Ligand code: PEP
């Protein structure tokens with residue numbers, strides 16, 4: 001349920017409503033917009049909330065039928081801006097994240113970080129724990145990889161995002177990185193979502209390989225319901241019947257999410273296409289469709305990459321892409 005306060009409602013009017021709700025055992029979520037205050041109410045006892053319609057300065061009490069509450073735009077009409085150090089996701093400036101699929105060595109990360117910084121990209125990616133389809137593939141450098149990422153962050157002034165795959169890696173990632181990535185394979189690992197909620201760290205929540213938008217938003221709701229509103233959604237392609245691409249990039253998820261939800265959404269053109277020369281067109285399409293940013297795999301030497309080489313841009317191609325994105329962003333009233 002949401003309680004819409006009238007434009008002229010005073011702080012005392014709002015306090016009176018929230019105090020009564022809390023006294024009756026409801027969980028209350030306040031959204032103070034420029035125009036008016038909206039009070040989100042979590043709880044099943046609809047009739048008791050409806051009765052508050054008679055209170056002073058209450059304009060309307062509206063039932064919310066969607067299963068997600070905290071992440072829904074009904075509860076929070078204004079866009080959420082997720083702050084990661086000096087970087088903001090969800091403003092008119094789209095944010096680029098780039099770097100290798102996996103941390104492979106100190107040299108590889110430093111070379112990537114130096115290039116990323118030169119290009120004005122503010123966030124470095126790199127997996128230290130890799131959820132690989134095959135148990136025989138490279139599984140990541142774990143804590144040693146996190147140390148390398150942290151060194152790159154300090155040396156080049158970048159923010160760092162890296163994936164947590166279970167509770168133990170989450171503890172380490174929360175300690176060493178700036179953004180915790182929850183990968184497509186773990187989008188419905190509800191215990192992990194609860195734990196990442198408790199860390200309070202900014203989270204990059206990827207869409208599951210076969211997840212509907214509602215399932216994805218429910219996953220975000222888990223994180224928010226456990227105390228963490230700092231969620232960035234990432235569309236990374238879904239499994240369809242098409243086999244020419246690694247996954248099918250669901251660009252329509254951008255306007256749909258923007259309508260349903262107040263959280264920022266970014267696009268991963270690398271895992272969705274699976275091939276480096278299809279990355280730039282889909283990155284540009286993502287920005288044109290209103291994405292708040294991109295996460296792009298790039299490697300100093302993609303032929304030698306231990307993971308996802310075929311979809312990784314080399315560093316000159318990454319630079320070319322970044323340059324070409326400005327005009328697209330400008331055409332849709334954004335900056336890069
Ligand atoms: C990744 O970004 O490294 C990754 C494994 O992505 P996804 O979870 O989208 O497959």
Ligand code: MN
Pocket residue numbers: 101102271297307308
């Ligand atoms: Mn990858």
